[in-house]
Amino acid sequence: GQNIDQPTEMTATEGAIVQINCTYQTSGFNGLFWYQQHAGEAPTFLSYNVLDGLEEKGRFSSFLSRSKGYSYLLLKELQMKDSASYLCAVTSGGATNKLIFGTGTLLAVQP
């Protein structure tokens, strides 16, 4: 079966660093995505990892370990506008190539 786990909620302070973890079990892994979703808005793409290691993109970085079924999203220099849900998703391969989501982590950035 397929299973994706991430914390339900996190709180952090403006200017700080926060790490959001995601563990997954899936068959035919083809890559892991992180999306940001503000309340009432569409999920927007943040990052994609298919190989082990760290991908850095400005204030956001994403790490993947395929052997451990583990990823994290690192947000630096937090801003109030970073308050949102962060969705971890994996693709399962084969003919279907579906995008399967976790429940999302609701991040609250406080002053």
Next chain:
Amino acid sequence: ETGVTQTPRHLVMGMTNKKSLKCEQHLGHNAMYWYKQSAKKPLELMFVYNFKEQTENNSVPSRFSPECPNSSHLFLHLHTLQPEDSALYLCASSLSREISGNTIYFGEGSWLTVV
């Protein structure tokens, strides 16, 4: 603006009503998707269409009926829904079924309330 437009943004319907959700993408994509997002639950994939053909039905009840007349438009026809069907319904599209990188785009969703 993601290039995927959903209407209506908000819909309230009774359990005996028939209504439809509409999705249109202006990206030239060939694959389109319906997802359901309920409170405190993961986004659930409902249907996948590739070149207008349905390739995935994720055990969705028949009270949800999708229609894809062309690669740019996707509908979700709703009838005799239940209160537990109240959720955010998200449409998405991608150039092909091969999803990698920044290749899947979501609409802003249609908030459905069944009373």
